[in-house]
Amino acid sequence: MTKVEYSKGLEGVVAAESAICRIDGQAGELYYRGYPISELARKASFEEVIYLLLYGDLPTKSEYEGFHLRVRTQRDIKPEILEMVKGFPRDTHPMELLQSSIAYLSSYIDHKIHHGPNCHCTSTLHQVTQLATVVAAFHRIKNGKDYVPPRKDLSFGANFLYMLKGEEPTKLDGDIMDAAFILHAEHHFNASTFTARVVASTKSTCYSSISAAIGALYGSLHGGANERVMNMVHEVGTPDNAKAWVENALKEKQKIMGMGHRVYRAKDPRAVIMEEFLETLSKEKGDDSSYQILKTIEEVVGAHMKEKGKDVYPNVDFFSGAVYDLLGIPKSLFTPIFASSRVAGWLAHVLEQREDNRIYRPTAIYTGPEGKHVTALEERS
Numbered sequence: 557m558t559k560v561e562y563s564k565g566l567e568g569v570v571a572a573e574s575a576i577c578r579i580d581g582q583a584g585e586l587y588y589r590g591y592p593i594s595e596l597a598r599k600a601s602f603e604e605v606i607y608l609l610l611y612g613d614l615p616t617k618s619e620y621e622g623f624h625l626r627v628r629t630q631r632d633i634k635p636e637i638l639e640m641v642k643g644f645p646r647d648t649h650p651m652e653l654l655q656s657s658i659a660y661l662s663s664y665i666d667h668k669i670h671h672g673p674n675c676h677c678t679s680t681l682h683q684v685t686q687l688a689t690v691v692a693a694f695h696r697i698k699n700g701k702d703y704v705p706p707r708k709d710l711s712f713g714a715n716f717l718y719m720l721k722g723e724e725p726t727k728l729d730g731d732i733m734d735a736a737f738i739l740h741a742e743h744h745f746n747a748s749t750f751t752a753r754v755v756a757s758t759k760s761t762c763y764s765s766i767s768a769a770i771g772a773l774y775g776s777l778h779g780g781a782n783e784r785v786m787n788m789v790h791e792v793g794t795p796d797n798a799k800a801w802v803e804n805a806l807k808e809k810q811k812i813m814g815m816g817h818r819v820y821r822a823k824d825p826r827a828v829i830m831e832e833f834l835e836t837l838s839k840e841k842g843d844d845s846s847y848q849i850l851k852t853i854e855e856v857v858g859a860h861m862k863e864k865g866k867d868v869y870p871n872v873d874f875f876s877g878a879v880y881d882l883l884g885i886p887k888s889l890f891t892p893i894f895a896s897s898r899v900a901g902w903l904a905h906v907l908e909q910r911e912d913n914r915i916y917r918p919t920a921i922y923t924g925p926e927g928k929h930v931t932a933l934e935e936r937s
């Protein structure tokens with residue numbers, strides 16, 4: 557019998573070849589299609605990054621003209637989708653709403669394109685442009701406010717804040733929001749992307765892939781951690797409490813949300829950039845309490861883990877919630893924002909999976925009983 561290797565959580569298992577993203581976990585480096593994340597976050601727009609992920613390189617000026625016109629025209633949602641958003645119970649978590657919205661977006665697309673396993677979804681892109689609109693619309697409606705339709709003259713990030721609050725953000729807030737979308741857009745074979753690719757490998761539609769990926773992202777070990785980091789910050793309360801709080805959490809062997817990563821053995825490069833945004837916004841808004849709390853948690857956990865020979869550093873979720881909080885965004889929207897960005901990466905992976913598809917079907921080691929036989933029900937005790 558051939559020996560079956562088992563890797564819990566598929567750690568270290570190579571599941572595919574991919575040209576979309578590369579991570580150097582030791583060095584703490586991340587590249588989208590060869591471009592370092594630090595340059596993309598500082599010099600590109602989220603719309604350029606969508607183009608990069610889907611088409612393989614940054615757009616030329618003329619490619620960008622056409623693309624940005626197209627995606628900005630598609631920001632608005634159809635009345636049917638707005639009605640669906642209005643009909644949802646107000647206490648629904650927006651991640652659950654997003655999963656349902658994908659089915660709606662799929663149903664209400666223009667079926668001029670072939671809608672199926674080989675659909676040319678890069679010509680519609682409304683799942684990439686409209687998830688953020690759905691998130692903002694739901695937030696306003698559940699708070700008894702009117703829907704604010706998107707504006708075409710604002711960047712993706714600035715427009716999101718505009719749709720959420722009904723007023724144009726400052727340049728700084730809009731730029732940071734746009735960069736946050738860039739930082740979350742893609743990350744190799746993470747759990748939600750793998751989920752999207754597994755669904756795509758069955759020759760299902762890109763909408764089913766994205767819906768499944770949203771479900772995977774929702775969990776607290778993945779994208780859902782950013783909301784929990786903010787719960788932690790609120791529980792800690794003030795910077796003075798942070799050291800004692802985190803020491804106690806470590807004594808109780810609690811997982812510290814927003815820290816640790818399967819791939820990075822250094823600080824996540826996205827967390828480095830998010831931290832810079834947090835520092836800037838803390839100064840700008842005159843409130844550095846969350847930043848001080850997070851820095852203390854980072855230091856105490858880092859020292860504790862180093863002593864134990866473990867590399868546990870902040871990941872992308874560690875500082876993002878505090879950044880969003882200073883931008884005036886409520887906690888329940890943190891993971892939906894992540895999804896509204898990552899959808900670009902998911903779609904790039906779905907398209908790549910289709911180029912050279914083979915259905916994903918791993919195996920498992922059977923640990924159940926053997927040699928059982930069925931007796932008739934009346935003979936069983």
Ligand SMILES: CC(=O)SCCNC(=O)CCNC(=O)[C@H](O)C(C)(C)COP(=O)(O)OP(=O)(O)OC[C@H]1O[C@@H](n2cnc3c(N)ncnc32)[C@H](O)[C@@H]1OP(=O)(O)O
Nearest residue numbers: 777778779781810811812813814815816817818866871873
């Ligand atoms: C966008 C994203 O998905 S980024 C990740 C977001 N998730 C979180 O922030 C949740 C908190 N972090 C974690 O649970 C993990 O670090 C994960 C899920 C990110 C990675 O999981 P894995 O690769 O399976 O690592 P695992 O959980 O086995 O951790 C390895 C060791 O480091 C410790 N460790 C890892 N992360 C943490 C943490 N956040 N707090 C405390 N200890 C930790 C573990 O206890 C474990 O120790 P052990 O070997 O003595 O059991």
Ligand SMILES: O=C([O-])CC(=O)C(=O)O
Nearest residue numbers: 742743745746747818872
């Ligand atoms: O790569 C991972 O496992 C999780 C992660 O950071 C992401 O999806 O952004």
